[in-house]
Amino acid sequence: MKIGKLPTEVLEKCVINNIKVKRPEVLVHSAIGEDCSIIGFGEHCCVLSTDPITGSSSSVGYLAVNISCNDIAASGVEPLGVLVTILAPPSVTEKDIYELMEEINEASAKINVEILGGHTEITDAVNRIVVSTTAIGKGPIDKYVTTSGAEADDYIIVTKSAGLEGTSIIASDYEDYLKDKVSQDTISKAKSFIDKISVVKEGIIGGKVGVSSMHDVTEGGILGAVWEVAEASGKGFEIYEEFMPIAQETREICRVFGLNPLRLISSGMMLITTKNREELLEALSYEGIDAECIGKITQDKNTRVLFRGGKAQTVLPPQPDELFNINL
Template sequence: MITGKLNWDVLKKLLARNQGAIRSEVEKGGAVGEDCAVVNLGEEKLILSTDPVTAAAEDAGHIAFHININDIATTGARPLGIMVTILAPKEASLVDIEKVMRDISKEAKENDVMILGGHTEVTDAVNRMIVSVTALGTMDHGEDVVWTGGARAGDKIIVTKALGLEGTSILVSDFWEKSREVLSEEEMNAARAFSQELSVLKEGRLMRNMASSMHDITEGGVLGALWEVKEASGKGFRVEHEKLPVRDVTKKLCDAFSLDPLKLISSGSMLLTVEREEEALAILAKHGIEAHVIGEVLEEGSVLVKKGEEFHVDAPRRDEIYKLYD
């Protein structure tokens, strides 16, 4: 099997056959395109999500925290706590493990999130550090959860910040020498700083009462995220290549590593579908969040327009970053 997420069709079949028991307290469980589950606790709702970091050797703790809290943010919920599992290879040192813990703790403190527990071990089952986080958030009973599947035909599609932020930071951290061949020192520093932009918690809180759907752009990049919204909502999309925000540093690195930035892991960028795009852009701009309208939701289809020509978009098979770890 190839590395990366399982194929969408395969995953749907596996999930359909392996759901466990059905509980009445669960409003909705996770599914393809829906990264969170919602449990009704009476006066409050508990929101849960989980994800590992497998494609980054550096900053794994920092990345693991944000990709999971980002999932909570896409529902409009308030983050509460996390559970952390660290699997370290035998070659790792105590210093390496402590760095992961310290990075997670730092981000948790800054975002008022408690580390509730977890598990840490050294094992020969892995050849690099694996960090897996389960995140929990809460909502009042009367609040509406924002689902990925809420996208409606006619909505405009917005992405925040720029695409490929996480992928770019991984490239300059894990493939330092080759990155230096194509980037200046100033560009290297700028690319490394992208790791400080991985949170979408702010835009999630701002847009929770306006967006019909919210989805953080992770593995598979923006095309993968668009496909997941399509699968969850049963709708389609049409986006314009020239409107997709990719920074020059990311373009240079993707050219050097022969990667497609539109299929590159992009934590730090939120995909939103909204009816009133001008109002949404104004709110985001007021709070210092860069945002771009890239297209619209259709009744069906998956279209990328490039230089006036329309191309059909298939589901990305895996994230581009994994090409470098094969």
């Protein structure tokens, strides 16, 4: 099979449809496109999400904490802690583990989450360090936001710019290859995008404003994320390439490798659907967060289109991320 996330149809057939137990305490179950599962506890709910880092060889610890906590934020609540599992090959050193934990602690300190525990193991089952984190959040039981809540005529808002995480990973992992193809300033700025990958602020703002759905834009990029929101919500969408925020550094680096920035892993970008467009944009702007409206949710689930140069193109289900298409 191809490297990357399972194709949607395979995930549904082999994984989702094989989950047999549905407990009444679970308010949001496993489903295509859902960032989190949510469990009810009286007046509060517990929000959980888990993710590994496999597409990067640098800043693994920093990414691992932020990626899972971003999913919690997409539910409109603040993450409070993470469990960390580290699988390291026999070639790893004590210094490597120490530096990895420094990254994990730096990331957790920035967003005020506690390392709750986990597991660390040396194993020949991996050929480089793999970190998987499970994040936990808590919020009022009547205030959480799901991926599946998008409604017809909602505006589709995205924050920051497309491909932030992917651009940073490529600039770090392929710096030597890029040196004679783009400027050093472009590489440096691209690497700094890692500092923008948290969407905790956006999630909390969305929860306060009152939005219909939120989704952290990860593997599959912005096109994959919009498709997942529509699929989870049973809706369609119309989006416009001309409104997509893409940094110049992302455009340059994607051009070098022949990648589509709209299909590139984009942690740091939150996708939000709402009818309160102006209120949300104002609240985000007040906190210094750039955001753009890129289109609208539609009732017809069979109409999922990207307008490019005035022509409508059907948006297909998420495929393996563009990051995995780099082949030097």
